[in-house]
Amino acid sequence: xxxxxxxxxxxxxxxxxxxxxxxxxxxxxxxxxxxxxxxxxxxxxxxxxxxxxxxxxxxxxxxxxxxxxxxxxxxxxxxxxxxxxxxxxxxxxxxxxxxxxxxxxxxxxxxxxxxxxxxxxxxxxxxxxxxxxxxxxxxxxxxxxxxxxxxxxxxxxxxxxxxxxxxxxxxxxxxxxxxxxxxxxxxxxxxxxxxxxxxxxxxxxxxxxxxxxxxxxxxxxxxxxxxxxxxxxxxxxxxxxxxxxxxxxxxxxxxxxxxxxxxxxxxxxxxxxxxxxxxxxxxxxxxxxxxxxxxxxxxxxxxx
Amino acid sequence: xxxxxxxxxxxxxxxxxxxxxxxxxxxxxxxxxxxxxxxxxxxxxxxxxxxxxxxxxxxxxxxxxxxxxxxxxxxxxxxxxxxxxxxxxxxxxxxxxxxxxxxxxxxxxxxxxxxxxxxxxxxxxxxxxxxxxxxxxxxxxxxxxxxxxxxxxxxxxxxxxxxxxxxxxxxxxxxxxxxxxxxxxxxxxxxxxxxxxxxxxxxxxxxxxxxxxxxxxxxxxxxxxxxxxxxxxxxxxxxxxxxxxxxxxxxxxxxxxxxxxxxxxxxxxxxxxxxxxxxxxxxxxxxxxxxxxxxxxxxxxxxxxxxxxx
Numbered sequence: 001x002x003x004x005x006x007x008x009x010x011x012x013x014x015x016x017x018x019x020x021x022x023x024x025x026x027x028x029x030x031x032x033x034x035x036x037x038x039x040x041x042x043x044x045x046x047x048x049x050x051x052x053x054x055x056x057x058x059x060x061x062x063x064x065x066x067x068x069x070x071x072x073x074x075x076x077x078x079x080x081x082x083x084x085x086x087x088x089x090x091x092x093x094x095x096x097x098x099x100x101x102x103x104x105x106x107x108x109x110x111x112x113x114x115x116x117x118x119x120x121x122x123x124x125x126x127x128x129x130x131x132x133x134x135x136x137x138x139x140x141x142x143x144x145x146x147x148x149x150x151x152x153x154x155x156x157x158x159x160x161x162x163x164x165x166x167x168x169x170x171x172x173x174x175x176x177x178x179x180x181x182x183x184x185x186x187x188x189x190x191x192x193x194x195x196x197x198x199x200x201x202x203x204x205x206x207x208x209x210x211x212x213x214x215x216x217x218x219x220x221x222x223x224x225x226x227x228x229x230x231x232x233x234x235x236x237x238x239x240x241x242x243x244x245x246x247x248x249x250x251x252x253x254x255x256x257x258x259x260x261x262x263x264x265x266x267x268x269x270x271x272x273x274x275x276x277x278x279x280x281x282x283x284x285x286x287x288x289x290x291x292x293x294x295x296x297x298x299x300x301x302x303x304x
Numbered sequence: 305x306x307x308x309x310x311x312x313x314x315x316x317x318x319x320x321x322x323x324x325x326x327x328x329x330x331x332x333x334x335x336x337x338x339x340x341x342x343x344x345x346x347x348x349x350x351x352x353x354x355x356x357x358x359x360x361x362x363x364x365x366x367x368x369x370x371x372x373x374x375x376x377x378x379x380x381x382x383x384x385x386x387x388x389x390x391x392x393x394x395x396x397x398x399x400x401x402x403x404x405x406x407x408x409x410x411x412x413x414x415x416x417x418x419x420x421x422x423x424x425x426x427x428x429x430x431x432x433x434x435x436x437x438x439x440x441x442x443x444x445x446x447x448x449x450x451x452x453x454x455x456x457x458x459x460x461x462x463x464x465x466x467x468x469x470x471x472x473x474x475x476x477x478x479x480x481x482x483x484x485x486x487x488x489x490x491x492x493x494x495x496x497x498x499x500x501x502x503x504x505x506x507x508x509x510x511x512x513x514x515x516x517x518x519x520x521x522x523x524x525x526x527x528x529x530x531x532x533x534x535x536x537x538x539x540x541x542x543x544x545x546x547x548x549x550x551x552x553x554x555x556x557x558x559x560x561x562x563x564x565x566x567x568x569x570x571x572x573x574x575x576x577x578x579x580x581x582x583x584x585x586x587x588x589x590x591x592x593x594x595x596x597x598x599x600x601x602x603x604x605x606x607x608x609x610x611x612x613x614x
Contacts (some may be wrong), residue, residue, distance in 0.1 A: 008424055009424075012423060012424040012425060014498065014499035014500070015420060015423045015424060015499055016418050017486065018414075018417050018499065018500075018503070019413070019414060019418070019425070019429050020396050020415040021354075021410055021413065021414070022410065022413070022414040022417075022429075022469055023432065024467050025410070025468060026432060026433060026436055026469070028449070028454070028528075029446070029449065029465070029466060030436040030440060030441075030448075031436075032442065032449060032453075033441030033442075033445035033449045034439070034441040034445070035441070035443060035445070035614055036441050036444065036445025036446075036448055036449065037441050037442070039444060039445065039448075046452075049452075052446075065492075073322065089509065090438060095340075096423075098333050098336070098337070099337070101329070101330055101333045102330070102333060102334055102337055103330070103334065106334060106337070108600065110337045110338075110340070110341050111600065112596075112600055113341040113344050113345055114340070114341065114344055115334075115596075115600075116344070116345070116348070116593065116596070117344065117347075117348075119406050119524050119529075119592055119593065119596055120528070120589050120593075121528030121529070121530060121546045121549075121588070121589070122528075122530070123528075123530050123546045123547075123550045123553075123588070124528075124546075124549070125551045125570045126550075127351060127549075127581065127582060128347045128348070128350070128351050128554070128585075130553075130581075130583065131347070131351050131354055131367055131590070132345070132347070132350070132351050134367065135411045136363075136366070137363065137366035137367050137578060138366065138367060139350055139366070139367045139368070139369075141366065142366035142368065142416060145366070155527075156328070171344065171347070175344075183603075187448055188369070203329075206504065212537075222324055228437065228438055235531065236530070236531065237511075240530075240550065242433070243553075248479035250546055256443075258533060259442075259444075260443070263443065263444060263447065269444055269449060272442075272444045273442060273444040273445065275442075276441065276442020276443055276444055276445070277442060279442060280439050280440055280441070283438070283439075284439045287438050291341050295308075299611065301543075
């Protein structure tokens with residue numbers, strides 16, 4: 001038995017050696033830190049280390065969940081991510097299908113332009129948003145002034161931010177998703193469309209009966225992956241775009257910015273870990289759930 | 305008129321109407337995309353335009369899409385004392401080059417092994433890599449690992465190591481490599497080629513579009529990073545470009561908020577803070593924005609998201 005396994009191993013040795021760097025890397029940066037989750041149940045002290053510190057049970061969790069912040073940041077994180085998932089999918093899919101109708105020589109230009117914001121860092125995007133929303137000289141307030149409207153202090157008014165955040169996110173990311181769908185769309189065998197054309201199908205029917213069904217596996221993969229990240233917010237978006245303005249925390253603070261502040265500003269390591277734990281567990285359960293549902297509907301589309 | 309001919313006429317008429325319709329719809333779609341592209345590019349043009357506008361004009365009439373009074377003052381101010389900027393550029397370029405070379409190598413190597421259908425440990429390896437996207441220790445244990453155990457705080461390593469191997473890039477690369485037929489590899493093996501030789505002389509050249517695409521993505525990730533800097537870098541000499549940009553934003557705000565209250569006799573209108581700020585953003589984003597269109601053509605063929613299933 002062992003001998004047979006050893007023989008198998010020898011045959012696969014070279015490929016195993018090739019995957020060894022990834023194994024070591026993931027071990028060090030992903031799997032060993034998972035052990036660090038025990039800090040969530042401890043009173044962490046630097047001098048005693050991860051395993052030497054004292055156990056405190058669920059105190060760290062209690063502290064977080066008792067606060068009003070727990071509800072606000074969780075709500076914000078989920079609602080923003082949900083709207084990103086739905087809007088990005090609908091808009092990107094529509095754009096990809098429409099892009100397929102644009103004449104070849106123009107596609108490249110649109111592709112480049114729509115994709116460009118994706119390659120800007122959140123810091124730079126923060127500057128772009130500032131150019132629009134600056135109190136005194138921002139483009140929007142200047143424009144409002146031309147119509148005789150008073151200037152709005154954007155960085156102090158929490159109520160506007162859900163819209164601002166969603167628009168910013170879409171501007172930055174929708175081009176990337178569009179391109180992924182478009183690449184998938186180009187992979188579809190053109191003979192399907194030719195056959196449909198002979199049968200007298202119109203464009204809309206072809207989209208509904210050919211394009212969407214054949215893209216479904218891709219849509220589902222991206223969807224399940226997104227669902228798993230629903231408890232993790234894009235830190236850069238929520239930190240740099242509102243410029244860490246405390247006036248706006250009510251509508252812009254998410255779990256990740258809260259964890260960062262309690263780690264780097266307050267220095268509460270136990271609670272930050274506890275919140276991270278909560279993010280991981282709930283995210284994991286959601287992925288399992290999403291995959292299970294997809295599997296119930298259609299076995300082939302499930303992630304595993 | 306015989307009925308068949310009527311039918312034919314009707315058919316041509318229909319086709320005529322249909323092609324006319326589709327011409328119209330394609331025109332509308334084209335127009336729609338042109339408008340969309342303009343909408344997407346305006347924010348960038350605004351930033352560039354502000355950086356080229358005279359400071360006094362900015363203070364008087366605010367940010368505008370077309371500079372009322374053109375000025376290079378912001379850029380000449382930055383280039384007068386380029387030390388800090390050049391240092392940040394240096395750090396970012398170093399990190400980007402090293403990170404991209406090592407990262408691309410490791411990503412393609414890993415993707416290749418899990419794309420090989422005859423690799424015995426393929427399934428478990430795939431699980432091992434992708435499980436990390438589903439479950440993680442979170443920020444704090446990661447932070448402690450990097451600072452306390454790997455001792456990377458305030459080193460160049462802290463800016464490189466955490467981004468070397470991303471499951472998503474492995475997924476894209478594997479999706480591409482799945483299309484390389486196993487027979488090709490097997491026949492090379494028959495000829496006595498080793499696995500490494502196959503990888504370097506066959507797989508990498510065959511995966512060129514994916515290599516370029518992923519390589520560019522990795523380099524953008526390094527170029528645009530502020531997160532690792534924010535977490536791990538306190539040493540002023542190791543601050544990467546994006547983090548410096550962030551510091552500039554808060555510092556200028558700090559300066560302009562405090563100078564007036566301290567009543568120092570500096571005329572703020574002489575200090576081009578608004579335009580300088582935007583000029584810094586242009587300089588930080590610029591190089592990559594110029595590089596990216598040249599590699600565009602590889603993207604469509606390189607960006608195939610395959611399935612995670614083995």
